[in-house]
Amino acid sequence: MSTFQRLTNRVAIVTGSSSGIGRAICKRFHAEGAFLVCADLRSSPLVDSDKQFPVPTHELIVQAGGKAIFVATDVSLASDMEGLISTAVREYGRVDIIVNNAAIYPEIKAPTNPINASSIDNFEKTIRVNTMGAFLGAKYAVDQMKKQQRLACGVRGWILNVASTAAIVGVAGLPGYTASKGAIMAMTRSTAIDVAKNGIICNTIVPGFTDETAGLELAYNGFLKGLQPQDLAASIPLKRLGRPEDIAGAAVFLVSDDAAWVTGTSLLVDGGSLICATSAA
Numbered sequence: 001m002s003t004f005q006r007l008t009n010r011v012a013i014v015t016g017s018s019s020g021i022g023r024a025i026c027k028r029f030h031a032e033g034a035f036l037v038c039a040d041l042r043s044s045p046l047v048d049s050d051k052q053f054p055v056p057t058h059e060l061i062v063q064a065g066g067k068a069i070f071v072a073t074d075v076s077l078a079s080d081m082e083g084l085i086s087t088a089v090r091e092y093g094r095v096d097i098i099v100n101n102a103a104i105y106p107e108i109k110a111p112t113n114p115i116n117a118s119s120i121d122n123f124e125k126t127i128r129v130n131t132m133g134a135f136l137g138a139k140y141a142v143d144q145m146k147k148q149q150r151l152a153c154g155v156r157g158w159i160l161n162v163a164s165t166a167a168i169v170g171v172a173g174l175p176g177y178t179a180s181k182g183a184i185m186a187m188t189r190s191t192a193i194d195v196a197k198n199g200i201i202c203n204t205i206v207p208g209f210t211d212e213t214a215g216l217e218l219a220y221n222g223f224l225k226g227l228q229p230q231d232l233a234a235s236i237p238l239k240r241l242g243r244p245e246d247i248a249g250a251a252v253f254l255v256s257d258d259a260a261w262v263t264g265t266s267l268l269v270d271g272g273s274l275i276c277a278t279s280a281a
Contacts, residue, residue: 006256008033011092013084015039015075015137016102021162021210023057024244025099025251026068030061032252036068037088040102043070067092075102075133085140094148097255098141100134100184101162107174115175123176130180131187134161138191138202146198151257156199158255161188162247165208165270185266192264201263203254208270210242237272 012029016022017038026036036058043056061068071087074080088095106122107113138159145157166174167181185204192202209232233240250269253259268274 005033006252006258007097010034010096010255011037011088011094012097012099012255013037013039013088013095013137013141014099014101015073015084015133016162017057017070018043021207021244021247022099022101024248025101026057026061028245028248028252029097029255030064030066030068032256034097035092036061036066037084037091038068038070039073039075039084040070041074042072073102075100075136076128078136081133081136082140085144089144095141095144095157096151097158097160098137099160099162099251099255100137102129102133103162103180104129105174105177107176113173118173118175123179126176126180127183130177131183134184135187138187142191142195142198142200145195145200150199153257153260154199155201155257155260157201158259159188159191159195159200159202160251160254161185161202161204163188163204163206163266165206165268165274167206168274188266189264196263201255201259203259203263204266205247205251205254206266206268206270207247208242208268208273209236210244210247235273235276236270237275240271242269242271 007029012034014022014026014036017026018040026038030036038058043058056070058068058070069091071084073084085095104126106125107118141157141159148156150156161184163184164181166178167185171178188202188204195202211229229241247269250267254262254267
């Protein structure tokens with residue numbers, strides 16, 4: 001991993017920070033010089049498969065000499081998200097970056113169900129956390145960013161939403177998850193238009209199958225049951241699963257000065273998976 005201190009002294013909020021992609025983004029942002037606000041329901045990993053992370057993300061960064069705090073946050077609650085932004089400003093004076101990464105996937109835990117057998121409760125919960133969480137993150141971050149002076153690159157702030165290739169390619173039995181991530185991609189484009197005049201950038205990163213994440217671990221017991229990691233990797237042109245660090249590296253670009261003229265776009269980070277999906281259509 002090479003770093004160029006592209007985020008020196010930038011204040012970055014990352015939701016879903018306790019494990020997987022969120023944790024990797026926090027670590028990479030720290031390596032690039034950012035001050036972190038780690039947000040999740042709790043500071044420890046939320047599922048047993050992530051217990052390989054014994055040290056909470058914010059503590060790991062502090063131990064490495066960085067600046068980081070943790071804010072317990074339910075992203076589906078407006079009061080929590082508004083408070084998250086306020087806490088970041090109180091601690092660091094501004095908000096340069098927000099990464100709306102927090103997500104749930106209750107449908108993945110169960111065997112694949114057609115839409116008529118899908119749980120209404122699971123659908124509503126998924127939309128509330130995944131889509132509403134990103135909406136609230138953008139809403140309150142923009143309120144703050146508009147008050148800030150533009151940086152030397154002309155930008156006041158960056159919003160980065162995290163979607164999924166499941167938003168582009170249909171996945172049986174996941175109506176809530178696919179809808180939530182598809183909505184995020186559409187909302188990114190709308191938000192980018194809304195805030196461009198204020199010097200605020202909004203993009204989406206679109207991960208493919210990523211190892212060491214709660215979603216993939218659950219999927220092996222659900223809609224991917226019977227598949228081994230090597231089977232899944234063999235279906236990807238680059239012949240391996242993604243790593244959280246792959247997503248984090250792309251995230252750095254999208255919230256740095258290097259992407260000061262990139263907005264409203266969705267960046268695929270999937271090892272070429274969707275090339276296969278497109279060619280097979």
